[in-house]
Every structure is written in structure tokens, then in C-alpha cells.
Amino acid sequence: DTGVSQDPRHKITKRGQNVTFRCDPISEHNRLYWYRQTLGQGPEFLTYFQNEAQLEKSRLLSDRFSAERPKGSFSTLEIQRTEQGDSAMYLCASSWGKETQYFGPGTRLLVL
Amino acid sequence: AQTVTQSQPEMSVQEAETVTLSCTYDTSESDYYLFWYKQPPSRQMILVIRQEAYKQQNATENRFSVNFQKAAKSFSLKISDSQLGDAAMYFCACPSGNTPLVFGKGTRLSVIA
Numbered sequence: 001d002t003g004v005s006q007d008p009r010h011k012i013t014k015r016g017q018n019v020t021f022r023c024d025p026i027s028e029h030n031r032l033y034w035y036r037q038t039l040g041q042g043p044e045f046l047t048y049f050q051n052e053a054q055l056e057k058s059r060l061l062s063d064r065f066s067a068e069r070p071k072g073s074f075s076t077l078e079i080q081r082t083e084q085g086d087s088a089m090y091l092c093a094s095s096w097g098k099e100t101q102y103f104g105p106g107t108r109l110l111v112l
Numbered sequence: 113a114q115t116v117t118q119s120q121p122e123m124s125v126q127e128a129e130t131v132t133l134s135c136t137y138d139t140s141e142s143d144y145y146l147f148w149y150k151q152p153p154s155r156q157m158i159l160v161i162r163q164e165a166y167k168q169q170n171a172t173e174n175r176f177s178v179n180f181q182k183a184a185k186s187f188s189l190k191i192s193d194s195q196l197g198d199a200a201m202y203f204c205a206c207p208s209g210n211t212p213l214v215f216g217k218g219t220r221l222s223v224i225a
Contacts, residue, residue: 042203044215056212100147103158
């Protein structure tokens with residue numbers, strides 16, 4: 001298994017544009033998580049899925065943020081109408097149930 | 113209120129020496145795991161060690177061990193025989209309510225040759 005992968009690794013966009021990030025979890029894992037990490041801080045939980053069901057989304061930062069996991073495999077995180085404050089590292093992790101979460105390399109977003 | 117508190121923003125240790133990073137947490141979960149993750153400058157989070165809360169025995173993984181005090185909600189990480197490659201940010205994490213994992217603000221560890 002190659003671990004959790006994320007694409008793209010880096011994204012530069014202009015304010016007001018929409019961006020979408022993809023995460024491919026470890027294949028046998030049923031849970032998938034999204035976090036945001038800003039410089040000098042720990043990861044901040046955004047949302048997570050068990051299979052295709054989104055179990056918690058109240059921590060998504062605003063209604064501009066949405067996530068999907070349509071077939072219970074890969075997931076996408078979309079940010080609409082990006083703002084400069086959205087610049088951060090977006091991390092994805094996966095796990096089997098409540099077991100250890102394994103993280104991907106992250107997508108670094110810069111909004112100009 | 114901060115769920116996970118790492119009171120040491122920065123620590124340093126001489127190579128081959130031992131260092132302890134502190135963490136206190138708060139959770140209403142009855143059966144849970146606690147985790148220490150490492151994030152080197154390349155920024156990929158790596159699991160260091162985990163502790164099952166229902167186990168009294170402290171977890172050990174090679175040079176890494178924890179001191180888990182459930183009543184005090186304390187979960188410190190001890191690194192023995194520190195190596196240059198141990199230099200990184202270290203994050204403590206635990207579940208809280210509807211949040212599967214809450215992370216502390218981290219401790220930046222420097223290893224001095």
C-alpha cells in the first residue's frame with residue numbers, strides 16, 4: 001500500500017476562484033478526514049466520512065467549504081470563492097474506525 | 113477551552129540525551145486512543161506512538177515511550193537517546209465530542225549535535 005495520497009501538492013489561485021483538492025485514502029480504511037493547518041499551529045479538524053456518509057461537518061469553516069466522498073473511496077474538498085485567509089495546508093487522513101489516522105502529504109494552498 | 117494543551121512551545125536536547133514533552137488533555141470519551149505525531153520540516157505527519165486509554169501499561173515504541181496518567185489526564189512523551197532526525201514538531205492528539213481528533217499546538221524539538 002502506498003499510503004494516503006493527495007493531489008495537487010501545491011495550488012496557487014487568485015482570490016474569488018474555486019479550488020478542489022483530492023484525497024485517496026489507504027484502500028482498506030473506511031474513514032477519511034480533512035484538516036486545515038496554518039503555520040505554527042496543529043491541524044484543525046474540518047470534516048470526516050465513514051464510507052460515503054459524512055458524519056461530522058459542523059466544523060467546516062464556512063458554507064464556502066464542502067466535501068464529498070461519493071463512492072466511499074476517494075474524497076474531494078472544494079473551497080468556493082477563495083479568500084486570502086484560506087491560504088493554508090490542507091491535510092487528509094484515513095483510518096479503520098477509531099484506529100490510528102494516517103496522514104497524506106498535504107496540499108498547500110496560496111490565495112493571492 | 114483548550115482540549116489538548118502542550119505547554120512547551122519549544123524544547124531542545126543534546127544528541128544521545130533524553131527529553132520529555134508534556135501534554136494534558138480533556139475528553140468525555142470513555143474508551144479512546146491518545147496519540148503523539150511528529151511533523152518534520154517536510155510537513156508530513158507521522159505517527160510516533162499511541163496509547164489505549166483502557167490500558168494501564170504505558171506504550172513503548174523503540175526509543176519512544178509515554179507516561180500516561182489517566183486520572184490526571186496527562187500524556188507525556190519521552191524520547192531516549194535523541195538523534196538528529198528526531199528534530200521536528202511534535203503534536204499530541206485525543207478525541208473530543210464529535211471531533212475524532214483534536215491536536216495541541218505542538219512542541220518544536222531541536223536536537224543539538
